[in-house]
Amino acid sequence: QSSVIIIGAGVAGLASAIRLAAAGYSVQVFEQNSYPGGKLSYFEINGYCFDAGPSLFTQPANIEALFAEANEPIQDYFEYRQVPIACQYFYEDGTRFTAYTQHDQLAQAAESQLGESGSNLLRYLNDSKQLYNKVGTLFLNHSLHKPGVLFQKKIIPALATIRYKHLFKSLNALNRSYFQQEKTVHLFNRYATYNGSNPYQAPGMLSVIPHLELNEGTFYPKGGMIAITNALYQLALKKGVQFHFNAPVEKIITDKGRVKGIYSKGVPYASNVVVSNVDAYFTYQRLLNDAKTAQKINRQERSSSALIFYWGIKESFPELDLHNIFFSSNYAAEFEAIFKKKTLYADPTVYINITAKCEPGIQAPPGKENWFVMINVPSVTEVDMAAMQQQAKAAILAKLNRLLKRDIASLIEVEAVLDPLKIELNTGSYKGALYGTSSNSKWAAFLRHPNFSSKIKGLYFVGGSVHPGGGIPLCLRSAKIMSGLAIPYLKKMNPH
Numbered sequence: 001q002s003s004v005i006i007i008g009a010g011v012a013g014l015a016s017a018i019r020l021a022a023a024g025y026s027v028q029v030f031e032q033n034s035y036p037g038g039k040l041s042y043f044e045i046n047g048y049c050f051d052a053g054p055s056l057f058t059q060p061a062n063i064e065a066l067f068a069e070a071n072e073p074i075q076d077y078f079e080y081r082q083v084p085i086a087c088q089y090f091y092e093d094g095t096r097f098t099a100y101t102q103h104d105q106l107a108q109a110a111e112s113q114l115g116e117s118g119s120n121l122l123r124y125l126n127d128s129k130q131l132y133n134k135v136g137t138l139f140l141n142h143s144l145h146k147p148g149v150l151f152q153k154k155i156i157p158a159l160a161t162i163r164y165k166h167l168f169k170s171l172n173a174l175n176r177s178y179f180q181q182e183k184t185v186h187l188f189n190r191y192a193t194y195n196g197s198n199p200y201q202a203p204g205m206l207s208v209i210p211h212l213e214l215n216e217g218t219f220y221p222k223g224g225m226i227a228i229t230n231a232l233y234q235l236a237l238k239k240g241v242q243f244h245f246n247a248p249v250e251k252i253i254t255d256k257g258r259v260k261g262i263y264s265k266g267v268p269y270a271s272n273v274v275v276s277n278v279d280a281y282f283t284y285q286r287l288l289n290d291a292k293t294a295q296k297i298n299r300q301e302r303s304s305s306a307l308i309f310y311w312g313i314k315e316s317f318p319e320l321d322l323h324n325i326f327f328s329s330n331y332a333a334e335f336e337a338i339f340k341k342k343t344l345y346a347d348p349t350v351y352i353n354i355t356a357k358c359e360p361g362i363q364a365p366p367g368k369e370n371w372f373v374m375i376n377v378p379s380v381t382e383v384d385m386a387a388m389q390q391q392a393k394a395a396i397l398a399k400l401n402r403l404l405k406r407d408i409a410s411l412i413e414v415e416a417v418l419d420p421l422k423i424e425l426n427t428g429s430y431k432g433a434l435y436g437t438s439s440n441s442k443w444a445a446f447l448r449h450p451n452f453s454s455k456i457k458g459l460y461f462v463g464g465s466v467h468p469g470g471g472i473p474l475c476l477r478s479a480k481i482m483s484g485l486a487i488p489y490l491k492k493m494n495p496h
């Protein structure tokens with residue numbers, strides 16, 4: 001039986017390993033770090049637990065599907081629950097908005113807290129659902145470059161759902177056509193950041209994203225986001241996947257247009273199928289020594305990056321929830337700074353995630369809170385990171401002090417920081433982009449690298465920098481699309 005090599009143990013690498021092992025192939029994963037998970041990793045300081053990267057968990061069905069595929073009971077590995085509040089929003093003028101996931105509560109809150117028509121909001125969410133069901137599922141579940149019969153059957157009705165506003169208007173313009181209040185427009189513009197894009201540029205198509213959070217629901221994995229990595233890693237081990245940690249891959253070996261294996265730490269490992277979970281840019285640039293294709297990929301705009309402060313806060317804040325947003329007073333100027341000027345904005349939108357809200361006394365010491373404080377920044381690595389951190393910290397503290405009416409700096413017991421350069425170094429994400437390439441162009445979905453190489457047989461791609469895009473749900477789908485392409489190839493190589 002042929003063996004498969006996977007480069008990278010990010011969430012897409014782990015899902016790929018599970019799918020191919022469940023199909024009966026022997027799988028080896030090579031990971032440069034000493035731990036699995038890539039961006040989905042974790043650390044602890046003095047009893048404060050911190051998920052290093054993702055904090056929002058949607059579409060648990062993608063994880064359920066992996067356990068079903070592997071024929072293992074999910075409850076032995078992973079527990080999660082739905083949370084009633086998607087996010088608490090704070091505006092500069094003192095307005096607060098609670099985004100309930102229950103629709104009548106949400107509509108009522110929109111009327112009383114934002115002065116927005118609740119029925120406008122529900123109409124928006126219904127349109128978002130239709131768009132997701134007819135168009136989203138099609139694009140997210142299939143290869144666009146090897147479309148297959150099912151895709152071809154569904155594409156005509158899908159295209160019939162797409163309107164002018166979805167492709168030729170920005171998300172901001174589309175949102176303005178639904179909502180009367182500027183604050184509601186801001187709130188729904190924010191969804192563009194869920195794949196690292198700019199709502200003033202990205203197409204109205206991105207109005208599909210709120211469907212995941214506000215229609216399907218927001219979830220919390222017991223133990224925090226790291227529970228996802230742990231569950232998938234344990235499942236992969238159970239299926240016999242062999243992991244090599246501290247094992248950077250330097251080269252993918254090819255011969256006459258076919259994959260032959262890899263080199264890790266100077267040692268060759270043979271394989272007819274290699275799956276790269278490494279950023280597509282670095283796969284070409286470093287592992288295939290193909291500067292020309294790397295440059296071609298580089299022509300697509302990168303998604304935004306992030307600057308994160310992990311703070312152990314020695315008090316608790318009853319007005320905060322699991323997810324909290326403190327909006328910039330000038331949202332358009334903030335995105336202009338991130339995507340056009342490539343600088344830090346003076347009054348950034350601040351996101352705080354606090355898992356101690358779901359597991360008090362476990363995720364942080366009793367009576368205290370673990371704050372994951374994030375702002376969006378440009379994906380740049382050649383700037384003075386220390387200066388950027390200093391400037392960002394001052395801006396974040398000024399904003400939080402103003403809106404929470406407390407001196408936050410005096411409550412910080414422990415601190416760690418993540419910046420775009422560290423994201424690039426820790427996970428191999430070019431320029432520290434969180435989600436690979438941005439969706440600012442209406443053609444982004446078609447320009448993203450496919451899940452296979454058209455030049456090298458046996459080479460496949462998964463993860464946030466390739467089709468269908470970044471974020472945990474999409475990365476998990478990339479593994480599904482990849483296995484749908486790689487398994488027939490493996491069968492052809494080894495007919496029984």
Ligand code: FAD
Pocket residue numbers: 007008009010011012013030031032033036037038039040052053054055056057247248249250277278279306308423426427428429434435462463464465470471472473475
């Ligand atoms: P990655 O996690 O990027 O992993 C790639 C792996 O490959 C890494 O482990 C790396 O070490 C390894 N590797 C690289 N080069 C080599 C090599 N040469 N040899 C061996 N190994 C190599 N998504 C959400 O869904 N919700 C969120 O709330 C969210 N928030 C985010 C916040 C932050 C701060 C960040 C950084 C990301 C966030 N995301 C979020 C995005 C999400 O984390 C990513 O889209 C997803 O985790 C990427 O997974 P991946 O499989 O593409 O690979």
